[in-house]
Amino acid sequence: MSGQPDTLAEARWTSERNDNRMQGLVLQLTRGGFLLLLWVFIWSVLRILRTDIYAPTGQLMANRGLNLRSIRPAKTNRRQMQYLLVTEGALAGTRITLGTQPILIGRADDSTLVLTDDYSSTRHARLSPRGSDWYVEDLGSTNGTYLDREKVTTALRVPQGTPVRIGKTVIELRS
Known part of the structure; x- marks a missing residue:
């Protein structure tokens, strides 16, 4: 009784029993990993939906790194009135005259430019005047x-004629 199998048959039986235990362990770990992966996926989908539904409104400029005091209304020149032109997408040809107020772009009904694009968010982007320049x-x-072709991560100056892509919609600043 030294713990060693007495016969070759006992050795095979012990080896098969250990293999079955190992297979059961691998199966349980695989099931657990799959469930964990499934929960991570569900959590990420819910997080994306939450950020899309509760996107910030146009009133939170200070929280986005902008100083409200540094934003001055754009000086309107009667000879050179600027406008926003939709060049691609469902609203191609739409023209919005720019004044001193920011332009909110998205699928929300209260947006200045309401998009029907499935790839745009409820509150997707904002164009704001700073001096004589516009920032997206x-x-x-x-x-x-x-x-x-540059992804907007902070407020960026929009040169005239440069395309701004929001989903399938492309807009340009013109005068």
Whole structure:
């Protein structure tokens, strides 16, 4: 009784029993890993939905790194009135005359430019005047806002004629 199997048959039986235990352990670990992966996926989907539904409104500029006192209304020049032109997407040809107020872009009904694009968020982006320049900022959208081919992570100056992509919609600043 030294713990060693007495016969070859006992050795095989012990080996098969250990293999079955190992297979059961691997199966249980695989099941647990799959469930964990499934919960991580569900959590990430819910997080994305939450950020899209509760996206910040146009009233939270100070929380986005902008100083409200540094934003001055754009000086309007009668000879050179600026406007926003939708060049691609469902609203192609739409023209919005720019004044001194920020332009809110998204799927929300209270947006200045209401998009029907499935790839845009409820409150997707905002164009704000600073002096004589206009700046675009992403409002925490799911798919992002792009100035030319650069993803907008902070407020960026929008040069005239440079495309701003919001989902399938492309807009340009013109005068």
